[in-house]
Amino acid sequence: xxxxxxxxxxxxxxxxxxxxxxxxxxxxxxxxxxxxxxxxxxxxxxxxxxxxxxxxxxxxxxxxxxxxxxxxxxxxxxxxxxxxxxxxxxxxxxxxxxxxxxxxxxxxxxxxxxxxxxxxxxxxxxxxxxxxxxxxxxxxxxxxxxxxxxxxxxxxxxxxxxxxxxxxxxxxxxxxxxxxxxxxxxxxxxxxxxxxxxxxxxxxxxxxxxxxxxxxxxxxxxxxxxxxxxxxxxxxxxxxxxxxxxxxxxxxxxxxxxxxxxxxxxxxxxxxxxxxxxxxxxxx
Amino acid sequence: xxxxxxxxxxxxxxxxxxxxxxxxxxxxxxxxxxxxxxxxxxxxxxxxxxxxxxxxxxxxxxxxxxxxxxxxxxxxxxxxxxxxxxxxxxxxxxxxxxxxxxxxxxxxxxxxxxxxxxxxxxxxxxxxxxxxxxxxxxxxxxxxxxxxxxxxxxxxxxxxxxxxxxxxxxxxxxxxxxxxxxxxxxxxxxxxxxxxxxxxxxxxxxxxxxxxxxxxxxxxxxxxxxxxxxxxxxxxxxxxxxxxxxxxxxxxxxxxxxxxxxxxxxxxxxxxxxxxxxxxxxxxxxxxxxxxxxxxxxxxxxxxxxxxxxxxxxxxxxxxxxxxxxxxxxxxxxxxxxxxxxxxxxxxxxxxxxxxxxxxxxxxxxxxxxxxxxxxxxxxxxxxxxxxxxxxx
Numbered sequence: 001x002x003x004x005x006x007x008x009x010x011x012x013x014x015x016x017x018x019x020x021x022x023x024x025x026x027x028x029x030x031x032x033x034x035x036x037x038x039x040x041x042x043x044x045x046x047x048x049x050x051x052x053x054x055x056x057x058x059x060x061x062x063x064x065x066x067x068x069x070x071x072x073x074x075x076x077x078x079x080x081x082x083x084x085x086x087x088x089x090x091x092x093x094x095x096x097x098x099x100x101x102x103x104x105x106x107x108x109x110x111x112x113x114x115x116x117x118x119x120x121x122x123x124x125x126x127x128x129x130x131x132x133x134x135x136x137x138x139x140x141x142x143x144x145x146x147x148x149x150x151x152x153x154x155x156x157x158x159x160x161x162x163x164x165x166x167x168x169x170x171x172x173x174x175x176x177x178x179x180x181x182x183x184x185x186x187x188x189x190x191x192x193x194x195x196x197x198x199x200x201x202x203x204x205x206x207x208x209x210x211x212x213x214x215x216x217x218x219x220x221x222x223x224x225x226x227x228x229x230x231x232x233x234x235x236x237x238x239x240x241x242x243x244x245x246x247x248x249x250x251x252x253x254x255x256x257x258x259x260x261x262x263x264x265x266x267x268x269x270x271x272x273x274x275x276x277x278x279x280x281x282x283x284x
Numbered sequence: 285x286x287x288x289x290x291x292x293x294x295x296x297x298x299x300x301x302x303x304x305x306x307x308x309x310x311x312x313x314x315x316x317x318x319x320x321x322x323x324x325x326x327x328x329x330x331x332x333x334x335x336x337x338x339x340x341x342x343x344x345x346x347x348x349x350x351x352x353x354x355x356x357x358x359x360x361x362x363x364x365x366x367x368x369x370x371x372x373x374x375x376x377x378x379x380x381x382x383x384x385x386x387x388x389x390x391x392x393x394x395x396x397x398x399x400x401x402x403x404x405x406x407x408x409x410x411x412x413x414x415x416x417x418x419x420x421x422x423x424x425x426x427x428x429x430x431x432x433x434x435x436x437x438x439x440x441x442x443x444x445x446x447x448x449x450x451x452x453x454x455x456x457x458x459x460x461x462x463x464x465x466x467x468x469x470x471x472x473x474x475x476x477x478x479x480x481x482x483x484x485x486x487x488x489x490x491x492x493x494x495x496x497x498x499x500x501x502x503x504x505x506x507x508x509x510x511x512x513x514x515x516x517x518x519x520x521x522x523x524x525x526x527x528x529x530x531x532x533x534x535x536x537x538x539x540x541x542x543x544x545x546x547x548x549x550x551x552x553x554x555x556x557x558x559x560x561x562x563x564x565x566x567x568x569x570x571x572x573x574x575x576x577x578x579x580x581x582x583x584x585x586x587x588x589x590x591x592x593x594x595x596x597x598x599x600x601x602x603x604x605x606x607x608x609x610x611x612x613x614x615x616x617x618x619x620x621x622x623x624x625x626x627x628x629x630x631x632x633x634x635x636x637x638x639x640x641x642x643x644x645x646x647x648x649x650x651x652x653x654x655x656x657x658x659x660x661x662x663x664x665x666x667x668x669x670x671x672x673x674x675x676x677x
Contacts, residue, residue: 192404195359196418196469197392206421210408 023150034154041160049102049240057094061085068275077274084267093242093264100231100241101268103159107166107230108223115171115223116216119178120204129179136172144169144233152237162239166230170223177219181212217278224272228265242268287372288473288505289335289358294367296353296529299324302365315528327353327362328529335522337372337472340499340506342520344513344552350529351509352477357381358507359396359475360388371395371473393422397466401478403458405450411461412437412446418469436464439498456487463495467502476508480515492519513552517541517561525549538566542673558674564640565633567673568654568663584651584664590628592653598660603628605650612653615643630655633662637673640665 001009026034052060061082069078088097122129148165155161185208193207209216235243242261249258297305301322308318315326328350335341343351356362357369357380364381371378373395378387397418405414412433419429437443440460450458459479466474480488496519499506510516516523517537524534525548533545541561544550575583577591580601584590590610593602603610610626615635629643630653640652644667651666 188400188402188404189406191361192398192400192406192417193421195361195392195398195400195404195475196421196465197389197394198421199389202421206417207406210406213408 019150023153027153031154035156038155038158038160041163042158045102045106045159045163048106049099052098052102053095057089058086060098061089064271068271071275072277081271081275084271088264088267091260091264093245093261096240096242096245096261097264097268099159099239100228100243100265103163103166103231103234103239103241104224104227104268104272107163107170107227108220110163110167111170111174111223111227112220114167115174115219116178118171119175119216119219120182120208122175122179123182123208132175136175139168140172144230148233148237157238159239161237162234165237166227166234169230170226173222173226174216174219177222178212178216181215181219182208184215185211214278217276221273221276224276225269228269228272231265285336285338287334287370287377288337289372289507290368290370290377291331291333291354291357292368292370294331294354294357294369295329295365296327296350296357296362297324297365298327306366326350326529328526331367331526331531333524333531333534335505335507337505338503339521340508340519341522341524342508342510342516343524343526344510344516345526346511348528349526351511351526353529354526355475355477355507355509358473359392359398361398393418393469395471396473396475397469397471398475399459399462399466399477399479401481403450403455403462403482405458405461405465407449407451410447410449411442411453414450414461415464415468417465422469432468432470433464436468439467440464440494454487455483456491459483459491460494463498467498472505474504474506476506478509478511481511488515495519513556514560517556525552537561538563542566559636559638559641562637562673563633564631564635564637564652564654564665567637567640567669568633568665569669570663571661574664582661584628584653585666586668587666590651592628592661594661598658600653600655600659600661615639615652618643618646628653632656637670641670644670 055063064085065078065082068081069075085097088094118132122132144165147168151161151165155164189207189211190203193203198206231239231241231243232246233243235241235247242265245261246258246265248254249261295306295309297309297318299305299322301324304322305318305324305326308321309326309329313321318324318326331350331354333341333354343355345351353362357364358371360380367381369380371380371391373391378391380388380391383391406417409417412430415436416429416433419432424432434443434446437446440463442457442460442464445453445457450461453461459482462479480491483491492515508516508519517540520537522534523537523540525532525540525545527548533540533549535543538561540549541553541556541558544553571582571594575586575588577583580593580595581591581604582594584592590603590605592600592612593604595601600612603612605626605628608626610628612628612630615629615631618629618639627647628650629647631640631643633654633656643652644650644665649667651664653661654663654665656662
């Protein structure tokens with residue numbers, strides 16, 4: 001080893017040790033808080049899953065198809081949703097699919113609930129956005145396995161930590177797309193709002209948000225898709241559902257099982273994407 | 285006349301170094317010098333202008349001359365660096381530069397409405413929802429809002445289109461929606477920022493005519509920004525010409541055309557047809573400047589072809605053309621006269637120069653006399669007066 005490298009290595013910055021110390025501090029002092037949160041969340045998610053599973057599967061599938069019709073006013077889509085979900089039932093993956101569905105919808109809803117306000121804030125305060133950007137980059141690019149470990153130590157096994165890692169991965173998308181939507185509202189219509197005496201709040205609700213709505217809704221669709229892509233990772237720390245099946249298939253080299261569960265995820269993805277899509281241009 | 289908007293020594297600078305830029309303005313620096321030394325952009329400097337109630341005051345200039353910048357100071361879309369912008373508010377006035385947010389919002393909702401070049405309509409709203417925007421923001425109850433919106437839509441002939449979306453309308457119709465939105469607030473002051481520039485020429489002319497018609501009824505105070513002098517001369521009762529952020533000339537349309545203050549203004553009016561603005565009054569020679577003979581006879585032209593005998597009341601007693609008695613006839617009847625008759629046409633001071641020229645043409649270049657409302661002789665126009673006005677010599 002050359003002297004410079006040797007020198008640098010001998011003064012190595014103890015990133016790992018610091019991180020470990022931080023999480024050690026959190027677990028030592030706030031363990032009960034994290035565990036209580038985790039238990040509560042697990043109880044809630046499991047409760048929703050159990051509730052949905054009490055319904056006869058065909059009835060639940062019909063209800064989802066009906067919801068698809070009300071959202072998009074399309075009989076063809078409702079029929080497609082019905083057939084797609086029947087296929088999953090046919091593969092005997094219904095329980096796992098409901099678990100995954102609950103996790104994905106909860107993760108997408110939570111990341112929209114947190115990401116949209118953050119995105120609006122960032123759009124109004126460019127300086128805040130400059131600080132936010134590296135954090136968002138970190139959340140999206142830090143390999144998932146890296147933050148599985150601390151989340152596991154803090155929250156234990158189960159659906160709750162699965163939900164949390166999914167939210168961490170998905171929030172940046174809704175922040176970014178909301179930011180994009182609000183910052184690209186045409187200046188002319190913002191000025192029109194101001195010129196007619198809008199307050200800041202009126203400007204947000206009557207001008208900026210309606211104008212940014214198509215982009216924000218694209219953020220919702222993307223959030224759902226990204227949540228689905230996290231299903232397999234979430235399963236590694238004990239979240240149930242289709243991800244568990246895929247991990248089991250990988251562990252036991254079962255091509256058939258992997259294919260079935262994988263196709264079920266694809267079907268679920270297509271169903272959710274089509275249901276949440278909003279035509280650009282509003283009410284037209 | 286009541287003052288509606290009063291700009292007093294308004295300086296507007298865009299950028300961080302306000303104090304440095306203002307010092308440079310005081311030393312008379314140009315926009316380019318200020319940009320070089322401070323990195324700031326001079327919007328406008330030392331602008332003082334009084335806009336009276338009920339007039340259409342046009343701000344003119346090339347792009348970048350500061351005309352829009354000055355206009356947008358009235359409702360503080362642009363922040364004034366120094367100076368006052370006094371806006372009439374009921375019986376008092378408000379200085380827009382220093383007033384608080386609540387006062388500013390009230391002014392924007394009730395006193396000052398705006399029409400934009402790119403219309404500024406909200407594409408997800410229907411026409412009626414767009415027109416009602418200002419009322420909605422001001423918290424006008426829905427029933428009253430609906431009623432006022434429909435009154436405005438009728439006024440601009442768009443009541444059939446109330447339920448359509450803005451993007452389904454043509455450009456001209458969209459700007460009518462913009463006008464209706466501004467009228468709906470019933471604000472007495474209207475800011476129009478190149479409202480017709482984005483429209484094709486035919487529609488532009490039509491909307492100008494409509495605006496003049498509406499103005500005759502509504503009597504708003506309008507500040508109108510334009511880069512088109514023909515438009516300014518057509519609709520403006522007062523024109524202000526700006527260059528590089530500074531006002532170079534302000535006055536009535538014919539003042540600008542007849543007495544341009546500098547070469548910049550002269551370039552501006554070079555391509556304007558003077559016949560569209562000038563009246564007989566602008567080109568006539570006063571009776572005191574005419575050559576007087578004996579027995580009350582006055583020569584109307586320099587060539588001494590035509591003369592009038594004026595009595596003690598200032599009325600015309602006799603006329604003579606080329607040494608023979610002649611009749612005097614109103615310009616208004618120029619079409620009905622047989623051409624061979626020896627005649628002298630007369631006009632009122634407000635008659636357009638175009639009509640005067642037609643009369644000259646019909647009478648083989650005879651001078652045209654000018655009578656006031658009581659038919660008293662006030663002056664005359666000879667062929668040379670017309671030519672020098674048209675050629676601006």
